[in-house]
Amino acid sequence: MSQPDREEEHREPEQENNIVPYKVGYGKPPVEHRFQKGQSGNPKGRVKGSTNKPKVNTGHGMRAAEEYLRYEAYRPVTLREDGQLIELPAIQAVFRAMGVAAMKGNRFAQKTLAELVTGLEQRDADxxxxxxxxxxxxxxxxxxxxxxxxxxxxxxxxxxxxxxxxxxxxxxxxxxxLGPQTKEEKTHYDKATARRIEAQEEVSYFADKYRKARSEKNRQLYLENWHWEQRMFDIINDAMPERYKMKLKDRSYREGVSRAGETTTEFFEDRKRPPEERKWRDYVGD
Known part of the structure; x- marks a missing residue:
């Protein structure tokens, strides 16, 4: 069948508004194979790994070869080990293959691997x-x-x-x-230390008020504030290095109150809970 005959065979019905009929031919696929409006021409998406291609500036003086080498060295590769597929950076796969060859008696691999390891250890020690x-x-x-x-x-x-x-x-x-290493960290330490001193003063104040109070209602109020400030002191103190720690005076040892050395663990466990279930949210803020 000639080309004109094929085009005539796939001729579509005329559209409304007197539009010229669509003729099938080179660059003109049948209607059932055309891209549909609102539908991607690549439904499977981008080819896997295509977004991982390196974007290297190859201009003069940019050391592009080093960047490509680094990319290839750390590019993930898949290999089979003990019957399972594993993914490793390419350079690690190379070292693993070298190690396997060395253990099988390859003298060149043994010598090369030993030199690499001893050189690495020496540089680390230096x-x-x-x-x-x-x-x-x-x-x-x-x-x-x-x-x-x-x-x-x-x-x-x-x-x-x-x-x-x-x-x-x-x-x-x-x-x-074990201490601040920047001005910003030093500022944070100073603020924490000031708040810890304030907590110590509050603990001693409310402890004294509690001991002297005659009303049970006031005693309960002073006790709650005493325990509140004690917990704040422990939160700050436990997080500090040993040289910066202080011993709390007038500590309460009632059941359920904070204990020195335990608040950091309790705090991080509490932060794992949903915000509305955190018992410490009122102490540290959210």
Whole structure:
């Protein structure tokens, strides 16, 4: 059948308003195969993984090759292990294959893997002890300066972080900072400390009022406020590093009141509940 005959065979009925009939041919599919209004031409959506393609600036001086290498190294790949499909970053799959080959006796894989691991451990050790050396210098210089100012009666500096907050483990070169490390954190600590002092004052005030009250109604009111402020004190105090902790005076030991060292756990457990069921929402705010 000739092309004109095929087009004539699929000719559609004339539309209203004297529109010229639609002829089927190249670039003119039959009506049942045309895109329908309001319907996507790709109902299955975007091909899986197409959104993960790297967007790398390949302009001069942009080190595009490194970006592509990093993308390929961490691109997820699927492989079969022990009869199960698992997904790993490509670089981890490479190291795993190298490890398997090394365990099977491949000497090149054994040598390469050993060199990679020992080199990694050495760089890690070097970085740790460099950090420890810097921390020791910082800690000593500021401790000496604080001591000098105290002896001379000069204003004592408050460096951030404070040298007493820097904990150094000489056995492995580990360095921890148990205190504020930025001005913003220091401001937060100062506010928390001020609120804790206020809570201590309130606890002592209401404890004294409770002991002296004659009315049972007043005793109950003072007791509730006493326990309220005690819980606030414990919330703040338990969250602070050991150097910043305080011991609460006039603590109540009645059943159901807060206990030192337990409020942090109780607080996070309480936050897992729906907002309307949280018993601590009035203490910390939402």
């Amino acid at each position: 970085a740790r002890f460099e950090l420890m050396g810097n921390a020791l210098d910082y800690k000593k210089s500021w401790s000496d300066e604080i001591e000098r100012c105290e002896k001379l009666g000069l204003p004592v500096p408050e460096p951030i972080p404070h040298p007493d907050d820097i904990i150094i483990d000489p056995r492995n070169g580990g360095v921890r900072i």
